[in-house]
Amino acid sequence: MSAGVGGSAGQTVGGTPGRIVGGRHGKIDAIDAMVGATKYTDDLSLPRMLHAKLVRSPYAHARIVRIDTSRAEALEGVHAVITGADMPERYGVIPWTPDEQALAADKARFVGDAVAAVAAVSEEVAAAACQLVHVQWEVLPALTTPAAALASPLRIHEANKHGNVTKHVHLDFGDVDAGLRDAALVVEGHYGFHGSTHAPLEPHCAIGWQDAAGLLTVWSSTQVPHYLHRELAKVLGLPAHRIRVIQPAVGGAFGGKSEPFDLEFAAALLAIRTGRPVKLLYTREEVFLAHRGRHPFDMHYRTGFAADGRILAVDAKSVLDGGAYSSFGLVTTYYSGQLLASPYVFGAYRFDSTRVYTNKPACGPKRGHGSVQPRFAIEVQLDKAARALAIDPIELRRRNFIGADSRTINGFHVGSNGFLECLDKVEEASGWRARRGHLPRGRGLGVAGSTYISGTNYCIYPSDLPQSGVQLCLDRSGRVRVFAGTSDIGQGSTTMLATLVADELGVALDDVRVLAADTDLTPVDLGAYSSRITLMAGNAALVAARDLSGKVKAAVAEKWQCAARDIVLCDRRAQRLDDPAVHVSIQQAFQWAEAKFGTLGSVGSYDTPRQDVHGDYRGGTIGASPAYSFTAHVVEVEVDEETGDVRVLHCWCAHDCGKALSPVLVEGQIEGSVYMGLAEALLEHHEAMPSGLRDDGRRRDPGPGRDGLLMASSLLDYRMPTALDVGEFHALIVEHPDPRGPHGAKEAGEGPLHSAIPALCNAIFDAVGVRIDELPVTPAKILAGLRAQRAAAANAHRPMPATPTGSQ
Amino acid sequence: MLPPMLRLPALDVHQPANLADALALREQLGPGARWVAGGTDLLPNLKLHMVDAEHLVSLRALAELHGITVDAATGELCIGAATRLADLAADPDVLAHAPVLAFAAGRVASPQLRNMGTLGGNLCLDTRCRYINQSELWREALGGCLKSHGTECHVVPGGQGCVAALSSDTAPVLIVHGAAIDVLGPHGASRSVAVADLYDTDGLQHVRLEDGEVLVRVRVPRQPATARHAYRKWAARASIDFPLVSVALRLDLATTGLDLASATGTATLAGGQLAVGVLGPRPRVLDLGRFAGRPVDEALALELGDFAFARCHPLPNVPYDAAYRRERLAVEVRRAVRGMA
Secondary structure: OOOOOOOOOOOOEOOOOOOOOOOEOOOOOHHHHHHOOOOEHHHOOOOOOEEEEEEEOOOOOEEEEEEEOHHHHHOOOEEEEEEHHHOOOOEOOOOOOOOEOOOOOOEEOOOOOEEEEEEEOOHHHHHHHHHHOEEEEEEOOOOOOHHHHHHOOOOOOOOOOOOOEEEEEEEEEOOHHHHHHHOOEEEEEEEEEOOEOOOOOOOOEEEEEEOOOOOEEEEEOOOOHHHHHHHHHHHHOOOHHHEEEEOOEOOOOOOOOOOOOHHHHHHHHHHHHHOOOEEEEOOHHHHHHHOOOEOOEEEEEEEEEOOOOOEEEEEEEEEEEEEOOOOOHHHHHHHHHHOOOOOEOOOOEEEEEEEEEOOOOOOOOOOOOOOHHHHHHHHHHHHHHHHHHOOOHHHHHHHOEOOOOEEOOOOOEEOOOOHHHHHHHHHHHOOHHHHOOOOOOOEEEEEEEEEEEOOOOOOOOOOOOOOEEEEEEEOOOOOEEEEEOOOOOOOOHHHHHHHHHHHHHOOOHHHEEEEEOEOOOOOOEOOOOOOOHHHHHHHHHHHHHHHHHHHHHHHHHHHHOOOHHHEEEEOOEEEEOOOOOOEEEHHHHHHHHHHHHOOEEEEEEEOOOOOOOOOOOOOOOOOOOOOEEEEEEEEEEEEOOOOOOEEEEEEEEEEEOOOOOOHHHHHHHHHHHHHHHHHHHHOOOOOEOOOOEOOOOOEOOOOOOOOOOEOOOOOOOOOOOOHHHOOEEEEEEEOOOOOOOHHHOOOOOOHHHHOHHHHHHHHHHHHHOOOOOEOOOOHHHHHHHHHHHHHHHHHOOOOOOOOOOOOO | OOOOOOOOOOOEEEOOOOHHHHHHHHHHHHHHEEEEOOOOOHHHHHHOOOOOOOEEEEOOOOHHHOOEEEOOOOOOEEEEOOOEHHHHHHOHHHHHHOHHHHHHHOOOOOHHHHOOOEHHHHHOOOOEOOOOOOOHHHHHHHOOEOOEEOOOOOOOOOOOOOOOEOOOOHHHHHHHOOOEEEEEOOOOOEEEEEHHHOEOOOOOOOEOOOOOOEEEEEEEOOOOOOEEEEEEEEOOOOOOOOOOEEEEEEEEEOOOHHHOEOOOOOEEEEEEEEEEEOOOOOOEEEEOHHHOOOEOOHHHHHHHHHHHHHHOOOOOOOOOOHHHHHHHHHHHHHHHHHOOO
């Protein structure tokens, strides 16, 4: 397990002497969070602030005939009521699919779709006023499954050209049919991946305020201040320079705050209308309704293998249950296939993915966006093949390794690649060779591998501008100020910037002040999504820091009559490389530099490579990343054959993050990813009640009812594992530096989630011979599998093997 | 950061100094008043507007509702109704005289909730159902139910009675201990009710207490040396959750003291009781007299599991697959017996 964090946040232990990068330090803002001093959006309160609430639809699918707000407006304490007609402009985080309105103006598309908002003197009055908003509905049949939506002539979005299909992608690489025909083994399987949501501890919150000069400020618990800035300007019809977006500390996001939501638009417009600050805080239920979580996938996979285990062809077909809006769905649909062609060589590859609108909360990007579901399918396929071909599953994966500096069959360039070392590490740490096949029945080991992007080569809107910018200032007190548009959502991007800058400028972590995510004060960064910040903002910060360190060294060199290259900045000192006894304080060095150059500031920016890194076909840029991370998991489980309980005893996760700038934070991301992945596999389920039929089979009349109601919209019913429910996690860092990353760093926040889930299911099979191809894993499914196994054994008139290891 | 939460409706909280004042106040305030002790069940329900109250009368500070004693003559264990579950779980007298009750109290919810929740509150827990314990928006979208401004039961289509489930961890345990509660009425009228008789089958009004009556204490009789007890709770998570399956078991053995086991090493059953929770508004109590004379062994464990399976029919009233809960119930009964064999 990980070693402790030595000393205070500002101190670093381990690593290279004099260097901050690679040392064991904590987050620079951890102590505030630990003592409860961190100010989240809801902790902010402005003079004369009003409180807003949203009126939400009780119908999964209903046309709005008219809305009467007069009674609500008449209630004492109510200052303004707005409806969809006040902000009709359609928007979407992906500019090609603008299918959302700040408040739905024409119809509600899921239970909970917001149609009006009220600002009042208190939350209580606002809530009471919401009850007085009268909406006349024309109720429509709810389409709550992709099958129902595809079969129905009714369109959830009338303007959509393809019925209820939000996106269809079909891509072919090589001759798949020949590959399958020539295969020694074809594994064919149907896989189900259920929906789950992010459940951040901090609910979404926004405050709007327009000052006397007309500047609109929106504070929001967002992870994409820049995209929010753009969409606010579009929907409110204000020029962007009249809007300022500030992201205070965020208490978790995981992808669930990576696009604009109704509350930000509503708080902003209500603030404009009332001339007072307006706060809108989601209830916990509203966080579940906002959703944008993991898409449910229905997948059919055929994979052809040569007798030696090489993957000759993969044929994948997926249906994605998108929910009521597009969100990032265009990207999700591509990712469902585009991110699968590594770390293994595919001889040929075809995928066909269809995303469908349904009358449920919209799905979107959750940690491991779009690629966790197909990864589950392919890694279980590989496990089945390994058993059928009698090849060790780790060995089978090694034989298909794509290698470093390689190209995937769909055209993406892979730089550094530590996947083999990941496999080696989990194999060794888990005692795989000695233990696998020798565990008692009920215990099992499973392996899986995966890859993920470190940001995307292309911005989600067409742009030639840098993806990230950083501005630095040196202070004559020896302090460094960092201005960056980056969103720290708990992943540690603020600490990452401080680490790189402190390391370059020779100051301690404590000496770096990071001001982040304020569109008036900081340069643009596109946001905390696609695991992009470390690589992109990190590179921008390095450019800016090297500019300043050059100036400081030049000033010191001038004083000491030596070359700038002979000066080292470290440990709060400037010193001679060849004679460390010759040194001055960093404060003095900064002052010499300021005297020589004037006020010390610099900028750095990063943009992605655009040449020769992606496929030359429509969609060939989606999934292209400057650098790819790699992960391998081994999970050890214990299965109780009487109850069906599955207990994870251990999960070893080795992750190639290129270079761990802050190993403690990387280990935290690995452990958090493993927790989140196993949680959604075993317990969490974001699920709506099916429409149409009652439990007794009778068809209900349209009207209020069960259609599309969330089964779990509280933290009691949406079961996140407690500390008692998880096993031992072992975070193993693998470092294969990528030339495109700062100091070689790649992502660490999302990759370590993916293969935890198939490794778990492969371990369950190893333990009791039951395949869980439809997630989530439940005790009832285990018992059903064991019953089927017994029935099959009885039919075969032969006893069960003592352990299924080695059998297919 | 302030915890995200729904707002409590405006209400007055009263903190009477003694029990007599509390009863008088409650009578004076009328039907708009509710008792509150730990509030861990009532306050969330108020926030969800599942129940209404204009006044809350706090029982926390009433000395008459506190204290744990053992009657030296009878061996009866007497527990104040306002005893916190955390204190109950750790109390030496309870651990000595009714260790399974302490165990069950220690399995309620989570440490924080046990630090607030009381034994009386756990016995008077409101019934729960997946169609009730939801927000106003959710219940409006559903169209209500028998317990929530509606006419249709969504658990039992066409059902006329509310089948919301009692999720108390302590009630089944107290039933198999033969425990009773002392109740005080508005004018000081006292009565005693066996815990087994406390509950009704109506999920809307499942606790047989009159408006204004207060649960003062719980009395647990001394258990004979031949009695063996067990409580088993299953929930999807190891903490926080209400039980999805709960089983309290008492086996009465035919012999006492050191001669419990026969020459074969197996005790013989004289009788016993099984109380199963989370089925409906009241625990299902099954007498085990028919198994008298049987050795307490694996065969009995399997048979009692089958017996419980045949007699109990978990409904889709609480979350989770009802068919699995029924299977799980049989397993938990088996395991309760095995723990005693």
